[in-house]
Amino acid sequence: MSKIYVAIIGAGGVGKSFISQLNAYVGRIRNKHTINTILISRSSKALQSKDYSGINLTTWESDLSGGGGGKPPAFPEETLKFLTGAPGPVILVDNTSSEEVAGEYPRFLSAGVHVVTPNKKGFSGSLELFQAIYAASAGQNGNGGYVFHEATVGAGLPVLSTLRDLQDTGDEIVKIEGVFSGTMSYLFNSFAPLSPTGSEKPFSACVAQARELGYTEPDPRDDLNGLDVARKLTILARLSGLPVSQLTSFPIQSLIPKPLETAASAEEFLDGLAEFDNDMEGVKAAAEKEGAVVRYVGSLDVAKGEVSVGLRNFDKGSAVAGLKGSDNIISFYTRRYGDRALIVQGAGAGAEVTAMGVLSDFIKVLERLK
C-alpha cells in the first residue's frame, strides 16, 4: 500500500472545508492508500508533523488553536526542504490567495512535489509564471509534479476539465462566455432579481452578505473591481492558446466607486460603500427601463483573440437573467457544438463547492500515482 504525504497551506473557508472532505475521503479509501497530512499552515501558525507520521485531521483545529501549533516553516526554503525530505510522493494543496506561494510553484513542481490549488494568482499573473508552472510540471518534460487547478474557474464546476476534454478530443474552441463570479452573480441576483418583491436589499448590504457567505475573495474589492473575473478569463484564454501577457491586457469594468479606490482596508471600503448605493440603483433602473436585468459577465472570443469583462443588460427570458444564488453559467461555443453551446451551470463560489473542486484534483493526482 503506497503512502502519500499532504501539505496544506491556507486553512480559511476553503481550506477548512477541504480538510474535512479530505478526512472523510481518507476514511473511505483506507484500504488503498495511506495518506499522511504533514503540514497544515495558516499565515502565522502551523501544525507540522516533523517525523512525517501525520496530523490528526479530526482534531487539527483545536490542536492548532491550542498548544499544538508552532511557527510555519519559512517559505519557500524550509518548506521545500521539509516536503522533499518526505519518504514518498507529496501533494501540496495551496488554499491561500497568496502570490508569494503561487510564485514558487515552478520550484516545488521541479522538485517533484505535486500541486493542487484554487489560488488563481499563479495562472493569471505574468505569462512567464504561467508558462514556467506548466513547463516544470509533469506532462511537459515528464519529470516534474502534476499541477491541477480546476477550482480557479467556476469553483468546483467542471470548467477546466471540460475545456481540456474538448481540446484533447480535437474540438475547436470558438468562444467561452457567461457569468464567472459567484459573488457578482449573488449580488445581481439579490439586488436586481428577475421577479422583484420590493424587499430587495441595497447593493452594499448584498456585498456584506456575499462576504458572510464566503463567496468573496479574502478582500471583496478583488471581486468588485472585476479582477477576479478577469483572472478567470485570463486562465481560460491562456489554456485556449491565447498568450494574454498580463491581467490588464483587456478592458475590465470596475464597480468600485472612484472615491473608494483609495480606501486603506477592506473594512474602510465596506463601511463607505452604502453612500454609493444610489449609483447602482441607477444602473438597475436603466436596465428595467429596457425590460431587462443587469448582470456582470465575461466573454472570451478565441477566434478574434478578444476578452471583455463588465456589466451587460440581459433579456428577462435569458438563462443568464434567471440565475439564482451564487450560480455561474459558462457556455462553450465550439466547432462541434455549433450555435448551441455546451453549458456548465451551478454554484460558482462557497467553501464546500470549492473544496470539492480541490479534492477532485487531489484524487486526479492520486490516480496518477498508482
Ligand SMILES: NC(=O)C1=CN([C@@H]2O[C@H](COP(=O)(O)OP(=O)(O)OC[C@H]3O[C@@H](n4cnc5c(N)ncnc54)[C@H](OP(=O)(O)O)[C@@H]3O)[C@@H](O)[C@H]2O)C=CC1
Ligand atoms: N471562497 C470561494 O468561494 C472560492 C475561493 N477560491 C480561492 O480559494 C482560495 C482561498 O479562499 P478562501 O478560503 O475563501 O480565503 P480565506 O481568506 O478564508 O482563507 C485564506 C487562508 O490562507 C491563509 N494564508 C494566506 N497567506 C498565507 C501564507 N503566505 N501562508 C500560509 N497561509 C496563508 C490564511 O491564513 P490566516 O488564517 O492566518 O489568515 C487563511 O487561512 C483563494 O485563492 C480564493 O481565490 C476559489 C474559488 C472559490
Ligand SMILES: N[C@@H](CC=O)C(=O)O
Ligand atoms: N470570489 C470568487 C470565488 C471563486 O472564484 C467568486 O465570487 O466567484
Ligand code: NA
Ligand atoms: Na472549476
